[in-house]
Structures are given as C-alpha cells and as structure tokens.
Amino acid sequence: MPYYTIFEGTVHPSKTSTSDKFYSTLAPHLRRQPGLVEEINYLNQNPHDSMLLSSWVSEEALTKWQTLPIHLRIQKAAREGVFSSFRIRLGWESESATSRMTEAPGQFMVLYQHPKGSAHGSNNTNSMEHLLRDGCDASEILRALLDHAVWWTETHVLHVSGWPDVATVEKFENSLERVPGDWLRRIAVARDYTGIHRREAPEKTEPDSEKRL
Structure with missing residues (x-):
C-alpha cells in the first residue's frame, strides 16, 4: 500500500x-x-x-x-x-477506513490534480466549487471541509483538501467533475505535525552535531 x-x-x-x-x-x-x-x-x-x-x-x-x-x-x-x-x-x-489509520478522529486527505488546460482551467482560487458537477449541493459538501490549499506545477493544478471521515470524502469524490488527464488519491492520515506541534513527529535519533551539512 x-x-x-x-x-x-x-x-x-x-x-x-x-x-x-x-x-x-x-x-x-x-x-x-x-x-x-x-x-x-x-x-x-x-x-x-x-x-x-x-x-x-x-x-x-x-x-x-x-x-x-x-x-x-x-x-x-x-x-x-x-x-x-x-x-x-x-x-x-x-x-476505505483501515485499522492503520491515525488515532485522531477520522482524518483524511484528498489529492486531486488536473491539467491546467482542462475544463477546470488554471484556476488558482481557494474555492473548490468550480470542481464540482452542476446540480450538486456544493454548500452541504464543502461544509465538512477541514482545510484546502491549491498548488501547481507548470502543467498541472493540485488541490489538497482535508476531511473528517470517509463519508464526507466519498460525498466530495462522487460530486467531482472529472476531466481527462486528472487523478485523485485518498490518504488516510497517520501523522500530522508542524514545526511547533510535534507530538506526532516520528521518533528519531538526534543528528551528530559535530558533522557538517
């Protein structure tokens, strides 16, 4: 896996x-x-x-x-x-949910990438509504969204979104307007940490301070 x-x-x-x-x-x-x-x-x-x-x-x-x-x-x-x-x-x-998920209450990420020249275009807005099919209830789906960021390369746009559980992930995925050349990956989060909040950072040995970078 x-x-x-x-x-x-x-x-x-x-x-x-x-x-x-x-x-x-x-x-x-x-x-x-x-x-x-x-x-x-x-x-x-x-x-x-x-x-x-x-x-x-x-x-x-x-x-x-x-x-x-x-x-x-x-x-x-x-x-x-x-x-x-x-x-x-x-x-x-x-x-789907697995026994190897994080102990934090159901955290999932969806990575959705599409070409810049697709029907979704090169839209870099933080809104995800333009990714959803016409006729779906965008407000209901996006109400569950935990966080969202947009990144890109020269040729593609990547939407990184966080969701609380499998049900909300599936609701979002089923409402996506898929386009040629896109891909979607669902990630069950095992660790989530920052430079300040490091409780979930992997345990490791400190580097040898005498060695130069």
Missing part, C-alpha cells in the same frame, strides 16, 4: 538561498533512496511557499529516509532557521 508524505512550508524571505542549498544537497540522496516511488515539487502564488509530495512503497521505506544522518542534520537546521512555518502530513493511500 503506497505511503505518502505531504510537506507544505514557508521559507523566511532572507533564507531562500539557504533553503535552495539544503534542497540541492538532499535531492540526490532522496532520489537514490530505496523505496521512493515519486517526488513532485509544487508552488503557489507566494514565492516563499512550496510543497513537496512524495510517495513510498511503505512506511518503513519513508522512515529510513527520515532517519538518514544527512537528512536528520538538514531537517534540524531547516526547522530552527529556515522555515517560518511548515506542516507535514503522512499516511496511506486508502479506499
């Missing part, structure tokens, strides 16, 4: 070059990491915001990446001096 990590972060404006250096250092290690399926970088209208979506063959494969010594050192440095804020959500791609 594929395992996903969704990293959304905002870099301090004065730390852009440091952030670029960290990513350039880590990227070759990430792409060689056993178990990586795919890695995609997204942007939004704030030049200091970015999102990295990666998928893995298993949670164990991701954990090995998270605890790689060079990754630990750069994570610590970035957390303390590069990002003004960030949020990380991790979980399994799932078609």
Whole structure:
C-alpha cells in the first residue's frame, strides 16, 4: 500500500538561498533512496511557499529516509532557521477506513490534480466549487471541509483538501467533475505535525552535531 508524505512550508524571505542549498544537497540522496516511488515539487502564488509530495512503497521505506544522518542534520537546521512555518502530513493511500489509520478522529486527505488546460482551467482560487458537477449541493459538501490549499506545477493544478471521515470524502469524490488527464488519491492520515506541534513527529535519533551539512 503506497505511503505518502505531504510537506507544505514557508521559507523566511532572507533564507531562500539557504533553503535552495539544503534542497540541492538532499535531492540526490532522496532520489537514490530505496523505496521512493515519486517526488513532485509544487508552488503557489507566494514565492516563499512550496510543497513537496512524495510517495513510498511503505512506511518503513519513508522512515529510513527520515532517519538518514544527512537528512536528520538538514531537517534540524531547516526547522530552527529556515522555515517560518511548515506542516507535514503522512499516511496511506486508502479506499476505505483501515485499522492503520491515525488515532485522531477520522482524518483524511484528498489529492486531486488536473491539467491546467482542462475544463477546470488554471484556476488558482481557494474555492473548490468550480470542481464540482452542476446540480450538486456544493454548500452541504464543502461544509465538512477541514482545510484546502491549491498548488501547481507548470502543467498541472493540485488541490489538497482535508476531511473528517470517509463519508464526507466519498460525498466530495462522487460530486467531482472529472476531466481527462486528472487523478485523485485518498490518504488516510497517520501523522500530522508542524514545526511547533510535534507530538506526532516520528521518533528519531538526534543528528551528530559535530558533522557538517
């Protein structure tokens, strides 16, 4: 069962070059990491915001990446001096509730991506109503929405939305106006943490402070 990590972060404006250096250092290690399926970088209208979506063959494969010594050192440095804020959500791609879900009350994410040239266009608004079929009760469906962000690449737009349970996810998915070239993935969230609230951050060994990045 594929395992996903969704990293959304905002870099301090004065730390852009440091952030670029960290990513350039880590990227070759990430792409060689056993178990990586795919890695995609997204942007939004704030030049200091970015999102990295990666998928893995298993949670164990991701954990090995998270605890790689060079990754630990750069994570610590970035957390303390590069990002003004960030949020990380991790979980399994799932078609239904499973026993491996988070203990928090039913958190799900839906990743919906469509081409910029599709019927949905390149609309970067935070509203999701334009994604839904005509005639459906958008207000009822979106009332359950926990959070929503829009990201894009040069060719595609990605909507990342949070939902409280399977029923509301299915209601949203069944009301989507699907278009050619799109894809949809449902994620049962296992961990959700930020730079400040780290109760659900994976346990790990602190990096060797004597080693240089």
